[in-house]
Amino acid sequence: MRTKRVTFRHPWLPYLLVLPQLIITVVFFIWPASQALYQSVLQQDPFGLKVTFVGMDNFIELFHDPLYLASFKTTVIFASATAFLSLSLALLLAVVADSVVKGKGFYQGVMIWPYAVAPAVAGVLWWFMFNPTVGIMAYVIDQTGYKWNHFLNGTDAMILITISAAWKQISYNFLFFLAGLQAIPKSLIEAAAIDAAGPIKRFWTIIFPLLSPTTFFLLVVNIVFAFFETFAIVHATTAGGPGQDTTILVYKVWRDAFEALDLGGSAAQSVILMIIVIAMTVIQFRYIERKVEY
Amino acid sequence: MATLKLINAGKTYPNGFEALSNINLDVKDGEFTVLVGPSGCGKSTLLRMVAGLEEVTTGDIMIGDRIVNNLDPASRKIAMVFQNYALYPHMTVYNNMAYGLKNLGTPKEEIRERVNYAAKLLGIEEYLPRRPRQLSGGQRQRVAMGRAIVRKPDIFLFDEPLSNLDAKLRSQMRIEIRKLQRELAVTAMYVTHDQVEAMTMADTIVVLSDGHIEQIGTPKQIYHHPNSTFVAEFIGSPPMNLLKATHTGNGTISLPGDNKITVDRKDLADGELLLGIRPEDIEIAAKKSAKTLGVDIELVEELGAGNILHTKLGTSPIVISPRTGFDTEKQQLEIKLPDAKLHFFASGDGKRL
Numbered sequence: 001m002r003t004k005r006v007t008f009r010h011p012w013l014p015y016l017l018v019l020p021q022l023i024i025t026v027v028f029f030i031w032p033a034s035q036a037l038y039q040s041v042l043q044q045d046p047f048g049l050k051v052t053f054v055g056m057d058n059f060i061e062l063f064h065d066p067l068y069l070a071s072f073k074t075t076v077i078f079a080s081a082t083a084f085l086s087l088s089l090a091l092l093l094a095v096v097a098d099s100v101v102k103g104k105g106f107y108q109g110v111m112i113w114p115y116a117v118a119p120a121v122a123g124v125l126w127w128f129m130f131n132p133t134v135g136i137m138a139y140v141i142d143q144t145g146y147k148w149n150h151f152l153n154g155t156d157a158m159i160l161i162t163i164s165a166a167w168k169q170i171s172y173n174f175l176f177f178l179a180g181l182q183a184i185p186k187s188l189i190e191a192a193a194i195d196a197a198g199p200i201k202r203f204w205t206i207i208f209p210l211l212s213p214t215t216f217f218l219l220v221v222n223i224v225f226a227f228f229e230t231f232a233i234v235h236a237t238t239a240g241g242p243g244q245d246t247t248i249l250v251y252k253v254w255r256d257a258f259e260a261l262d263l264g265g266s267a268a269q270s271v272i273l274m275i276i277v278i279a280m281t282v283i284q285f286r287y288i289e290r291k292v293e294y
Numbered sequence: 295m296a297t298l299k300l301i302n303a304g305k306t307y308p309n310g311f312e313a314l315s316n317i318n319l320d321v322k323d324g325e326f327t328v329l330v331g332p333s334g335c336g337k338s339t340l341l342r343m344v345a346g347l348e349e350v351t352t353g354d355i356m357i358g359d360r361i362v363n364n365l366d367p368a369s370r371k372i373a374m375v376f377q378n379y380a381l382y383p384h385m386t387v388y389n390n391m392a393y394g395l396k397n398l399g400t401p402k403e404e405i406r407e408r409v410n411y412a413a414k415l416l417g418i419e420e421y422l423p424r425r426p427r428q429l430s431g432g433q434r435q436r437v438a439m440g441r442a443i444v445r446k447p448d449i450f451l452f453d454e455p456l457s458n459l460d461a462k463l464r465s466q467m468r469i470e471i472r473k474l475q476r477e478l479a480v481t482a483m484y485v486t487h488d489q490v491e492a493m494t495m496a497d498t499i500v501v502l503s504d505g506h507i508e509q510i511g512t513p514k515q516i517y518h519h520p521n522s523t524f525v526a527e528f529i530g531s532p533p534m535n536l537l538k539a540t541h542t543g544n545g546t547i548s549l550p551g552d553n554k555i556t557v558d559r560k561d562l563a564d565g566e567l568l569l570g571i572r573p574e575d576i577e578i579a580a581k582k583s584a585k586t587l588g589v590d591i592e593l594v595e596e597l598g599a600g601n602i603l604h605t606k607l608g609t610s611p612i613v614i615s616p617r618t619g620f621d622t623e624k625q626q627l628e629i630k631l632p633d634a635k636l637h638f639f640a641s642g643d644g645k646r647l
Contacts, residue, residue, distance in 0.1 A: 187380035190347050195394030195441075196368035205393075209384045 033274060039267030046261040058268035067244055068252070068269070075248040078162060079226035086166035086222055087215065090173030095203070097174070098181045108178065115171035119229065123236030126164040130156075150238060154245030157238045161246050164233045169225055173218050180214035181207070220284040224277060249273055296371070296448035296481055297323050298344065302353035305339055313339045314505045317353070321498070324479045326472065330492040331502035332528070337485045338453055340502070344483060345374050345451050357448055368397075373442035374451040377458065379434045381426040381441075387413075388422040391441045405444075412440040415474070432463045439471070443478065450475065450482040456491065468494055489529045493517065501525050519637075523568060523644035526637060532573050532602060532613045534637070539569040551608020553587050557633055562647060570637035573602070573615040579628040586628040589614075603627070 008014050043054045062068045097108055114122070129137040132149040141148040150156040184207060192202045208215075231250045234240060240247035240255060247255065249269065257266030298321040305314040314336045321327045329337040342348040344355055346367035354361050362370050373394075381390050388409055395405045413419045416436040426434055435455060442450055452471070456464045472495050475482045486492055492499050493513045501508040501516065501524070509521040520526035526534040540548045541562045547569065548554050579586040589605040589612060603614040605627065614629065638647040 185378060185380065187376045187378055188382065190345075190367070191374070191376060191380040191441075192382075192393070193347070194345065194367040194372065194374050195445075196397040197393070201397065206382060212384075 036267045036270045036274070039263055040271045041264075042267075043264045054264065058264045059272075062265065062268055062272070067247075070244060071247050071249055071252045074158070074244075074246065075227060078158065078165075078230075078246070078248050079223050081158075081162045082165045082169065082226040082230075083219055083222035085162060086169035086173055087218055089166070090170045090218075091177050091211075091215075093170070094174050094177035094181055095207075097178055111174050112171050114168055117168065119168060119232035120236045122168045123161075123164050123233040126160060126167065127237040130160050130163075150242075152242055154242055157242060157246045161230070161234055161237055164237060165226055165230050168233070169222055173222065176214050176218055177211065180211045184210050216287065217284070220280055224280055228273065228277060296358035297321060297356075298327075298449055298481055298483065299356040300340075300344075300353065301356065303340075303343065303350055303355055304352035305336070305343060305348060306351045312505060314343075315352075317507060319500060319507070319510065321481055321483065323481055326475055326482045326484065326495060326497045327500060328484045328486060328492040328496035328498070329500045329502060330486055330489060330528070331508075333487055335502040336505040337487075337502050341374075341451050341453055341483060341485045344370075344449070345372055346370050371448040372451055373445045373447035373449075374453065375435075375438045375442050375455045377454040379426070379438040379455075379458075381434060381437055383426050386423055386425055387418065387429070387437050387440075390426065390437055391444050394441065394445050408444045408446075409440070412443040415443065415477075416440050431459050432467065435459065435467055439474065443474075447480065450480050452482065452484040454486055455484075456486070457488070464491075471495065489531065493529065499529075501528060503528075519646070520570075521646050523570070523639045526570050526639070530572060532615065534570045534572050535576075535612050536639070537569045537571075537607070537610050537612070538566070538641070540566050549587070549607060550610040553607065555585075555587070555631060557636060559638065562638060566641040567647060568639040568641050568644070570639060571631055571635055573613045574617060575632060575635035576612070576614045576616070577630040577632060578614070578616050578618055579630045582628045586630050589627050589629055591625055591627055605629075 040058055041053060041055055043052045043058070044050070093111060097104070097111065100107055117125070127135075129135045130148065130150060132138050132147075132151065138148045148156055150160045188206060188210075189202060192206045197205060227248075228250055230248065231254060234246055234248060234251045235254075238246040240251045250273065253266050253269045253273065256262045256269065260266075298319070300317050300319040303314065303317040303319075304312070306312045317340060319327075329340060331337050339348055343350050344357075346362065346365060350363045355363055357370060357372070382393065385393065391409045391412060392405045395408065400408075409422070410419070413422055416439060418433060418436045418440060421429060421433060421437070426437065429437065435458075438455070455471070456467055459467060468491060471484075484491075484495060493516075496513055498510060499513055499516045500510050503524050509516060509525045511519070516525060516529055520529065520534070523536055527536065537549055539550075541564050542548055543564050545557045545559055545562070546554060547557060547567075549569070582588065587607060589607045591603055591605050592611075593604040595602040595604070600615060600617075603616065605612050605614060612629075614627075639645060640647055
């Protein structure tokens with residue numbers, strides 16, 4: 001691909017044009033991020049009266065803290081379950097939507113709605129449906145003989161936040177998958193049909209591989225979402241409980257800072273999260289640029 | 295290897311649009327049939343019906359002695375080359391060619407043999423480990439052909455396979471496809487909108503217009519005896535001249551600009567008709583005589599090997615591609631319309647008279 005080179009007559013004009021974006025980035029990202037970085041090497045008493053420089057102590061302590069390591073594990077489980085669930089359901093829905101003939105626009109339109117729901121609202125919605133006392137889903141599950149209670153059972157709680165988070169991401173994934181499916185030339189599918197591949201085989205040998213750039217992109221986006229943008233869902237449904245069972249990393253950052261008032265430790269956690277997200281972004285750009293385009 | 299028969303085949307879309315009607319066609323074993331017509335005439339639809347990619351709404355399609363209307367594409371023993379090649383971008387050339395055989399459960403050893411054979415035939419052996427995007431248009435075209443060949447189909451179907459290539463490569467591939475088809479002696483059906491491809495490649499040309507067959511015939515028949523003004527104008531470049539004329543009886547025909555000629559066609563009814571003559575059939579006369587017509591030269595197109603003259607007879611344009619030299623300085627020219635080369639069409643429906 002050739003990029004067009006644009007030349008500005010005044011040398012300061014391009015800088016002026018990117019200035020608003022730069023200001024936003026500095027104020028809302030660089031500044032707080034550097035604050036977190038700074039905080040992570042300090043220790044502060046709960047009343048903010050005394051600040052001590054402690055070097056890497058906050059980090060060392062974190063990695064010796066079984067609760068933090070457990071939270072790491074919880075997050076990995078939560079993120080992979082959420083990504084898998086939302087990706088597979090979205091792909092299924094996109095494939096169906098792509099083959100729908102009548103009412104296509106309506107169906108596709110409706111599919112987008114969940115994305116417009118705020119995470120906290122989505123959390124509360126599912127929390128109600130699965131509420132052991134009044135929830136319809138809990139009632140249905142009860143009928144099968146299983147006593148659903150996400151207030152007491154850690155696995156139930158994990159399933160609940162996974163469903164809530166995945167449900168919100170399905171719309172987004174659906175859109176990308178649908179666009180990806182529509183970008184596959186129809187003649188390829190027809191050629192495969194002539195080449196004696198049935199619909200299922202066609203899907204796995206032609207369509208799915210051709211969607212892999214989309215799938216990989218969405219995988220990263222979904223993991224990032226599960227890691228970093230699910231605070232509201234967790235807060236509105238399980239509040240990290242029962243016990244620590246759904247305390248994912250972002251939730252722990254908040255809890256340790258604003259409930260346990262361990263600012264230094266919390267800052268160290270957010271620095272680790274920052275490193276993770278940077279790493280994932282790098283992987284994504286590297287990989288997408290190199291391999292995925294056909 | 296097989297025959298292909300279409301019996302009253304037709305296609306009507308659910309929205310009521312009749313894409314094809316009453317298609318009767320008999321393709322002999324090993325014959326190369328070209329479907330030609332302007333865009334929207336239904337030629338691709340017809341091919342896709344044979345392939346099983348479009349449903350047949352009326353009539354029957356027979357491959358060999360089987361009616362294949364309700365068979366899926368895979369069980370029709372056909373292979374198709376698509377306009378955009380439709381190569382699987384994520385597979386190597388080898389796997390592209392082997393894909394169909396794998397799906398049919400062909401033993402690995404045989405797959406390798408057949409793919410290698412086809413690759414050798416097409417001269418693409420060295421590209422086998424590559425992916426389609428590392429190939430040029432012509433090479434992709436060959437891979438698409440190879441994918442069709444390895445399946446040893448009864449019928450080859452080509453859907454405008456050359457339209458994405460540049461002119462030079464196109465004429466080269468034209469010959470290659472034709473040679474290959476003869477060598478393999480496989481029945482072939484080829485769709486194109488390019489009349490040159492139709493003329494040069496076909497054993498039989500099927501001219502389609504608006505969802506029906508205008509004419510079926512060998513290239514020669516189609517060229518020299520077009521059944522209608524549609525075929526006359528569609529085949530041949532530059533197209534046949536059609537002049538508004540009136541038959542006034544006894545073979546006397548009055549032409550634009552108060553010109554008259556006499557032809558040996560006593561069977562023509564009196565009244566208006568269209569007189570057709572191919573640009574290369576018009577002779578240039580050295581001298582004015584009772585049998586010549588005077589035309590005004592408006593424009594001369596130099597083609598190197600020859601010229602195309604755009605002239606006017608009275609107010610009607612006539613295009614001439616003279617076989618003999620002529621004086622380029624002149625503004626006027628005397629021409630002769632040889633009797634044997636004249637075509638007459640009804641002025642209403644354009645049918646041959």
